[in-house]
Amino acid sequence: xxxxxxAETRSGPQRILSMNLCIDQLLxxxxxxxxxxxxxxxxxxxxxxxxxxxxxxxxxNHGRAEEVIAFNPxxxxxxxxxxxHTAGLLQRLxxxxxxIPLPRSFSEASKVITELADLLEVGPxxxxxxxxxxxxxxxxxxxxxxxxxxxxxxxxxxxGFTPTAGTIGDRLLSAAGMENLxxxxxxxxxxxxxxxxxxPDFLVLQMQPGVSRSQAEALLEHPAMQGxxxxxxxxxxxxxxxxxxxxxxxAAARELARQAGTVSR
Numbered sequence: 001x002x003x004x005x006x007a008e009t010r011s012g013p014q015r016i017l018s019m020n021l022c023i024d025q026l027l028x029x030x031x032x033x034x035x036x037x038x039x040x041x042x043x044x045x046x047x048x049x050x051x052x053x054x055x056x057x058x059x060x061n062h063g064r065a066e067e068v069i070a071f072n073p074x075x076x077x078x079x080x081x082x083x084x085h086t087a088g089l090l091q092r093l094x095x096x097x098x099x100i101p102l103p104r105s106f107s108e109a110s111k112v113i114t115e116l117a118d119l120l121e122v123g124p125x126x127x128x129x130x131x132x133x134x135x136x137x138x139x140x141x142x143x144x145x146x147x148x149x150x151x152x153x154x155x156x157x158x159x160g161f162t163p164t165a166g167t168i169g170d171r172l173l174s175a176a177g178m179e180n181l182x183x184x185x186x187x188x189x190x191x192x193x194x195x196x197x198x199x200p201d202f203l204v205l206q207m208q209p210g211v212s213r214s215q216a217e218a219l220l221e222h223p224a225m226q227g228x229x230x231x232x233x234x235x236x237x238x239x240x241x242x243x244x245x246x247x248x249x250x251a252a253a254r255e256l257a258r259q260a261g262t263v264s265r
Contacts, residue, residue: 010035012121013075013096019063020079021049022244023100026113027077028054029129029247030122037073050240050248065089075120103245105171106137113246129247136250137175143263144177151201151260153178153235160189168245175253177262178202202260204235235259 016031017038018024024043027036028051041060046052061067065086068076076097078087087097100116103109110130117126153173155162163169165183173180181200182190195203235256242252257263 013073015072015074016077016120017061017068017071017073017075018043018077019061019068019082020077020100022102022246023077023079023116024049024055025051025244025246025248026116027120030113030117030125031120033058038067038071048240050238068095069093077116104166104168106133106175106245106250109245109247109249110134133247133250136247136254140175140250140254140257140263144175144257147177150177150179151262152181152198153202153204153260154181154190154195154198154200155204156190156195157206160191162188162190164188168242168249172242172249172253172256173204175250176256176260178256178260202233202235204237204256206237233260 012031012035014035015037016027016035018027018036019040021040021042024039027039036058038059038061039055041062042048043055044052044058044060049055059071061071063078063082063086068086068090074096076087076090076095078097078099080099080101082099087099090097098119101108101112103112110133113130113133114123114126117123117129120126153176155169155173162182163172163180164186165180170180170183178201181194181198182188185194185198236259237252237256241255242249
C-alpha cells in the first residue's frame, strides 16, 4: 500500500475557491497556499488589494458560475454581496457554497476568523489569529487610554464619502483614540462646508501609492482649505489597510494613533 501524500493526510477541504477579496485575506492566513485553488480577481489587483503580491501565481476568478465549474473546487467561499443567482446555481449543481459575513467591528472580526477556521478545519490556527487580534487591540486601547477630551477626526474619502457610526471606519478611529465627526453629523458624506465649520482636529485621507490623486486630495488645494494645516493635521492611510476589518485594520488603527499622537506616553 502506497504512502499517503501530505495533502491526503490533511482534513478539511483541499480545493478552496474564494470569490471575495476580504475572504482571501483571511484564507491566506488560515490555510496552506496549496489548498487555495483560486482567489477573487480583485485580490490580484494592486490598486484594490493589499495582498496582490501574496496571491501571485494563484489563478483568479471573477465570481462567474462557469469559472467555478471549470475549477471544480470542493468548497466555494462567497461574500455577502455575491449574487444569489450564482450561489444558488452552484448549489443546485452540487457544489458546496458557504457565505462568509464581513465584520462590522473588531469583535465580529474575531468571530468571523474562528468560524471560518472551523469551516476549513483549522480551528487552532483561527483561534491563534483571533487571540492575537484581540491582544493587539487591547494593547492599543491601553496605550490610547480613555480620556474624555478625545480629538475629532474626519475620515474623508473620494466624493466626500465617510464612514458613519457603527462601521469599521468609525471603530478604527475610536481604536486610534479619536472621535468620528461623521458619527455626530449622522450622514455618510462630508461637504467642504462641513469640514470648514466643524474644524476637526484631524483629517484622515486614504492615499493609494502609485494611483492618481483622488478628489479628497485635490480638495486640500481649495482656497477655503488652505488653512487646514493650521488648525488640523492631515493623517494618511492606505485604504487597503483597513477595509476588511481583520488584523490589518488593527494595524491601521495603531498607525493612525501613532500619526495623531493619541497613544499614551
